[in-house]
Amino acid sequence: MENLGIDSKLxxxxxxxxxxxxFIFKKYLAKPFLKFIREEKxxxxxxEKLLGKAKVMEEKLKxxxxxxxxxxxxxxxxxxxxxxxxxxxxxxxxxEEAKKEIEDLKTRAKKQLAxxxxxxxxxxxxxxxxxxxxxxxxxxxxVLTTEMKKKISDSIVTNSAxxxxxxxx
Amino acid sequence: MKINSxxxxxxxxxxxxxxxxxxxEVTIVSAYSLSKSEIDxxxxxxxxxxxxxxxxEVDETLIAGYIIRKGSKMIDLSLQQQxxxxxxxxxxxx
Numbered sequence: 001m002e003n004l005g006i007d008s009k010l011x012x013x014x015x016x017x018x019x020x021x022x023f024i025f026k027k028y029l030a031k032p033f034l035k036f037i038r039e040e041k042x043x044x045x046x047x048e049k050l051l052g053k054a055k056v057m058e059e060k061l062k063x064x065x066x067x068x069x070x071x072x073x074x075x076x077x078x079x080x081x082x083x084x085x086x087x088x089x090x091x092x093x094x095x096e097e098a099k100k101e102i103e104d105l106k107t108r109a110k111k112q113l114a115x116x117x118x119x120x121x122x123x124x125x126x127x128x129x130x131x132x133x134x135x136x137x138x139x140x141x142x143v144l145t146t147e148m149k150k151k152i153s154d155s156i157v158t159n160s161a162x163x164x165x166x167x168x169x
Numbered sequence: 170m171k172i173n174s175x176x177x178x179x180x181x182x183x184x185x186x187x188x189x190x191x192x193x194e195v196t197i198v199s200a201y202s203l204s205k206s207e208i209d210x211x212x213x214x215x216x217x218x219x220x221x222x223x224x225x226e227v228d229e230t231l232i233a234g235y236i237i238r239k240g241s242k243m244i245d246l247s248l249q250q251q252x253x254x255x256x257x258x259x260x261x262x263x
Contacts, residue, residue: 125260133256137249140232146201149248152233153199154210156246161214166242 191240195221198228198236200247211235217244 144152172180195218197203197211203225212219218237228236234247 129256129260133252136252137232140248141229144233149200149233150207152248153235153246156234156248156251157211157214160246164215164217164244164246166217166237166239166244 190222193221194224194239196224196226196238198226198231198238198247200227200229200231200233202227215244 208223231247231249236247237244
């Protein structure tokens with residue numbers, strides 16, 4: 001052993017040293033160290049479990065959000081469609097009312113126009129009649145001589161004699 | 170104040186006569202002045218004024234013919250009235 005360069009005493013001392021170290025390590029250090037490692041391992045597993053759960057929850061939340069978004073979109077689309085239909089109905093109703101009002105206005109305007117036309121016609125006739133009367137009156141005044149007036153007067157009296165009677169003034 | 174009955178009768182008679190006179194009075198409105206003979210002719214033609222006292226008024230706007238007034242009553246025989254009737258008839262016909 002000595003020829004191989006190994007010091008047997010030193011080897012024995014190192015063996016004893018190792019045995020002592022092993023004994024002390026096993027007796028005082030190995031348990032807390034193992035406990036620490038186990039705890040660390042447990043803690044890591046717990047964290048991983050929590051992470052997994054969080055991921056699942058996140059997925060679930062995402063899914064919920066997606067569903068809600070879809071539901072909201074569907075609802076808003078339905079509301080928009082309903083609003084559009086309602087607007088169309090209101091538009092149609094307003095158009096119908098406007099048309100009716102226009103028709104009424106047209107009818108009234110036609111009626112008024114006809115009435116005004118009739119009034120104007122009547123007024124014109126009255127004016128023509130009045131004017132004719134004035135012209136005839138004036139012409140007769142300037143043309144008739146006293147003799148002619150007497151003849152006319154006689155004629156009126158003769159023609160009306162039988163039918164005349166006093167009327168209240 | 171008492172009024173004597175005789176006086177009362179006299180007054181009554183007087184006013185009745187006045188009323189009768191007034192009622193018997195006739196005014197003939199013509200476009201020219203009427204002579205007595207013309208008035209007589211009219212009296213003979215129109216029995217309504219036969220026994221009435223006639224006054225004559227001139228209104229040239231009548232053109233021809235007469236308006237005879239008796240109190241509040243009248244007979245319109247003027248040419249103007251005839252023309253007005255004609256005007257009315259023509260207006261109604263049109």
